[in-house]
Ligand SMILES: Nc1nc2c(ncn2[C@@H]2O[C@H](COP(=O)(O)OP(=O)(O)OP(=O)(O)O)[C@@H](O)[C@H]2O)c(=O)[nH]1
């Protein structure tokens with residue numbers, strides 16, 4: 001998935017622009033329940049192109065002493081991780097010395113950079129935007145994030161060079177390998193866990209071809225199953241300064257999540273659930289990846305049953321948008337119960353990659369319809385004709401019906417739950433797509 005980062009000085013309107021661009025998407029995708037309003041990433045679809053937009057608004061602390069350094073870190077990270085960059089400036093303040101510094105940094109990249117001058121709310125401000133050509137750039141996009149001015153042109157050019165959305169990947173022999181990513185905030189224990197998992201095991205470390213970043217994945221075998229631990233170099237590499245900017249660390253997680261089958265979202269038992277953890281979990285959900293929630297540093301809590309209960313309730317409650325994710329507790333440091341992790345990952349993967357024959361799918365659909373008749377919608381009975389599993393990873397079912405637009409959320413949820421239960425898919429995300437009946441299906 002193409003990743004586009006929005007960067008710029010504080011207060012130029014990055015978050016406003018992010019929200020403006022995402023708004024187009026709301027007709028397509030539901031917002032995630034349980035995730036805080038201030039999202040950091042969003043999937044955006046624009047004329048057949050889908051990309052992930054990353055907001056870096058609010059990343060920089062606002063402490064005048066540190067603004068310059070932190071903004072620089074933000075830009076460097078975006079350059080490292082993103083595929084394209086929206087560099088936002090503020091027409092009202094004019095060209096700021098820091099804009100010049102950042103433009104110098106951005107000029108060194110091969111990646112596409114779009115220079116956006118925000119707060120051009122009307123034609124009177126166009127002249128203000130023109131000043132930004134002084135940065136030595138070919139094209140300046142004058143926009144008003146608050147009012148929507150100029151956004152269309154920007155998106156047009158941004159998506160022009162992007163590849164068309166790919167059809168779902170084919171399953172190949174290589175799929176015998178389970179791709180696992182360990183993700184989480186700084187300091188939750190990712191490195192400790194990865195080292196614990198790999199231990200003395202003989203590992204084959206190979207740079208991954210075709211990735212722009214210096215991704216190193218580790219391939220190993222356990223109980224006759226092969227696993228690929230994604231981005232282990234990133235996990236093991238320590239002391240990067242941007243890790244001090246906790247919010248930025250989420251960007252590191254996105255690429256790994258994109259490349260995995262099952263994401264282990266690691267939490268720190270001592271600190272409980274933070275918004276950052278939810279952002280990471282939200283992205284795993286949005287990308288339809290398998291998920292295991294790992295409550296690490298369990299040793300710090302173990303002797304306090306009340307705290308244990310409270311924490312487990314909190315995790316279940318706040319991660320309720322990932323109801324299928326098993327929750328494991330362990331101590332990466334001592335290794336206690338870490339041995340349960342890979343079997344859990346494997347079980348999630350097996351469900352994630354499960355395929356069900358069309359006969360069975362239709363029998364289960366008929367059963368569901370019988371148990372709970374589809375509701376009348378505006379006097380018309382919703383009718384389902386036929387269903388089939390279109391793909392795996394995650395299991396995706398297509399249901400042909402007379403009026404897909406009118407399948408109510410609660411009925412879709414009932415069907416999803418029924419499918420989950422009937423097919424033994426309680427630990428994987430499952431997708432149901434509703435389609436109008438076409439000639440071919442009608443003949444069956
Ligand atoms: N007039 C005008 N104001 C805008 C526009 N876009 C954003 N603003 C205002 O600019 C201020 C900063 O907007 P944000 O979106 O929070 O800026 P940001 O770059 O994310 O800021 P940080 O969180 O500090 O990084 C807010 O008061 C917005 O209402 C615009 O198009 N026109």
Ligand SMILES: Nc1nc2c(ncn2[C@@H]2O[C@H](COP(=O)(O)OP(=O)(O)OP(=O)(O)O)[C@@H](O)[C@H]2O)c(=O)[nH]1
Pocket residue numbers: 184185186187188189190191192193235237238239243296297298299300330331332333334
């Ligand atoms: N008590 C306790 N401490 C742990 C456990 N796992 C990790 N730690 C400690 O937590 C700190 C952070 O662990 P790391 O493995 O470096 O965390 P990380 O997530 O890789 O951190 P970043 O590299 O900053 O992203 C270290 O001091 C670890 O010793 C655990 O199970 N129990």
